[in-house]
Amino acid sequence: MAEGTGGTGALGCGGGGEPEVSDSLKTFGEVVKAFRKRAGLAQEEFAPRVRYSMPTVASIEQGRRFPPPDFVERAEEVLDAFGVLRGAARHLSRQPGLASWFRQWAQFEADAVSLYSYECRVVPGLLQTEEYARAVSYSVPPLPAEEEMNERIAARMARHELLSTSRKPPTAFSFIVEQAVLERCTGGDEVTRELYDHLLGLIERHWNVEFQLMPLRQPVHAGLDGPMRLAETPDNRWFGYSEGQENGRLITAPKEISRLHQRYAKMRSQALTPEDSLGLLKRMRGAL
Template sequence: MANGSRQAAWEFFGAELKRRREEAGFTQVELGARVFVSGGYIGQFEQAIRKPQLDVAQRIDELLQSGGFFERAWRKLIDDKRYADYFAEVVELEGTATKICQFAPSVIPGLLQTASYARAVTIAANPFVTAEYVEEKVSARLERAHILKDATRPEYWAILHENVLGVPVAGQAAMAEQLDHIATLARERKVLVAVVPRSEGACAAMAAMLQLMEFDDAPPTLYTETSFSGDLLDDPAVVKRAQRAYDLLRGAALSPKASLALIESAAEDFRRCASTT
């Protein structure tokens, strides 16, 4: 589904929610209270500014007795084949987040990847797929990164383990380009990047890949991922533990200034190696 038609479908979702809510005699505040979100959040659903999570759509169905309409619509709209099933909702949430904090222990985060890096990672994980499949995945990943260029972009923190900087994914020249890209975003103050040095191994080892997201009018969420699956969680106790782990990682990391210098130094090393091979 193209972006334009997807947005139109979300607008229909919102209009239908408003119609059914009003028919049931609920204000936005009243409906929100019954499905455990704020009235402002309901208003943003109705204006297609934000997308509800699946459990909220299910509670709306139950309360408004809509026969599963909103759950079915949600599943249809979130079903983006460019992304793994467990990741499609994360992409939707990234578009409305006010703050995103990521920790990457082994691979550059998708929001920071260049086309060459994304292509190499995709092929490494899927060595027998078609070129069309690879380019679709790369295009989707680059499209996600557009949120960092918008005027309303979220506050974005990325903590990288130093090992991530040393692996020449896609080759020496491509890795230099990748690190230059991160350095440029940092210098333009579109992202804040910190590097956990190898000497802090114990601290970095206690956390897998994680992504924390905050919103204006919704609880924070946590996304964690392994090589084969991911989990999107909003349990307050779990999110709080993840936030504490992230704070500890941030405390173990180099300062943004020192991290930027390390990233630029690594890029220069790769560039020098590329020129001699």
């Protein structure tokens, strides 16, 4: 399973998913450091201006952490970097904690103006809490070392910045999630309560997020072939993504994209409305 949906495969859990060292990240870090020193700022002064902790800034400058999109934008402004940081960030080749097959899709996801996601296995990564993400990762063998687990979780949590309504333009999100996924109680009751509260808050605060539950009983279901994602780029091109055990596939062929759109449109009509989904989620939370 891939990082975007919340599984462990694309989080780099071994084999083809193991993150590799990246010279591009180190180069980006050196560029940030050079502009910071040019501005006469110590890390202790720079960190609060970009609203990140000093350890996070240090990790980015050392090439050990992928810079989140909002870090790049804030650093660009604070350091008056002439667009250099923004341009360099587009060419970073690797994101720690993400498997190789997921990274290309992660870039489409980061730039998308519209992003659709149907999930029948786990809560999509963009909607997960840290404890839910940890529970999912510890559920699927082989079990990761603590350092690797922390890197996976950090990569997933960093992607939550994509949900921000302050992005220009903000991405329009549509999520369709099977009710059974939430009722599985992955990680136990306490983790699930926190997840429900997180989802309720996110849905109510983010006008750019549409969330629908696919009910347990649905005799006709257009998503029986499995999870899918669709992304619209700023130049209005569409791409798709599907995944399985230890692999993922970027979909670019127009006919395949058309089929995925047809299926997703059908599922939107088969799932509960956003209002009814919110009501059901509140009842599920109250029942815990």
